[in-house]
Amino acid sequence: MKNRRITTFTFTAFATAFLAAPASAQESITVATYGGEWGAALQACIIDPFTEATGITVTPEPGVSAVTLSKLLQQKDAPVLDAVWMDGGVSEQAAAQGIVAPIDPEKLPGVAGMLEEGVYKDDEGNIFAVSTGYYSLGLVYNTDQVETAPKSWKDLWNGEYAGAVTFPSPSNAMGVPFLAELAKVEGTPLSEVDPVLDNIKELQVAAYFDTAGAGTNLFQSGEVVAGAHYASSAYAMRDQKLPIAFVVPEEGAIGGDIRLHLVANTPRMEAAEKFVDFAIGKEPAACMAERIYVGPATKDVELSDDAKQRMPWGEGGSVKSLSLPNWNEINDNRATVIEKFNRTVAAR
Missing domain, CATH: 3.40.190.10 (Periplasmic binding protein-like II)
Structure with a gap:
């Protein structure tokens, strides 16, 4: 959504935490992603480092948000997808139709480190999505x-x-x-x-x-x-x-953002929760910002001067500068x- 400078991250802190409880060699999840440069960025910044850190294999299923929504509706009782990225607007539709699961901050401690604007709640106060970049x-x-x-x-x-x-x-x-x-x-x-x-x-x-x-x-x-x-x-x-x-x-x-959701009724919820928690960490957020210049929804992310000048809210701005x-x-x-x-x- 480019010819760009790519910053490499080691994700050491994540690897240390997740490898303390290694996953089964057979454990895997399927995640709906995007195509093109967005999908490539998600693969490089989140999917590959997560698998390296946890041993959990992630099968990406690229597509546009509307198609992902249709798949969730079709698979409602027996989902193939375990976590999904969808855009704002479609995200709210998915929540209203009960096809995404509530996100429990106690199971996803990374939620505590997010900007308030990047945590989406329904009328009952349940979190139905978290942002991975604006x-x-x-x-x-x-x-x-x-x-x-x-x-x-x-x-x-x-x-x-x-x-x-x-x-x-x-x-x-x-x-x-x-x-x-x-x-x-x-x-x-x-x-x-x-x-x-x-x-x-x-x-x-x-x-x-x-x-x-x-x-x-x-x-x-x-x-x-x-x-x-x-x-x-x-x-x-x-x-x-x-x-x-x-x-x-x-x-x-x-402003718009790409949001990550847990799929309701997935039998692989624990692995999906680990994936979402990893995705909202500081290092994945920094990698996404450096690679495709999305504004982090995670707090205290350190960026290069080049990335700071290319944030969606303009140099010196913040998410509060956007018209959401x-x-x-x-x-x-x-x-x-x-x-x-x-x-x-x-x-x-």
């Missing part, structure tokens, strides 16, 4: 072709960018949250999104993108010069010596918003 959507522009750098989401309507603007479509994980952010800027609830869509109809968009890679291609080809795009993608283009800059909007970059979506509001209105967008905006 990403963000902010303003990205071509420094060679744009004279006036955007500072606010409203600046996308600047005539200088006309016909060369992009932002994620509603099918992208940040598409509906982006529309929700525009609604918040306009002071209207997402359930009354029509004024936002009317404004977008006046915005001369070159193209919408369904995936982060497609958004990057639009900037690389020169088809767009400004838009809403991922911080990590902007930093990747900058590493490729492209004239691209990332700006945290004055309203705050829109109200996923329950988004889920309640998602279908209606997508239908209206497709009918009134995308069809034009």
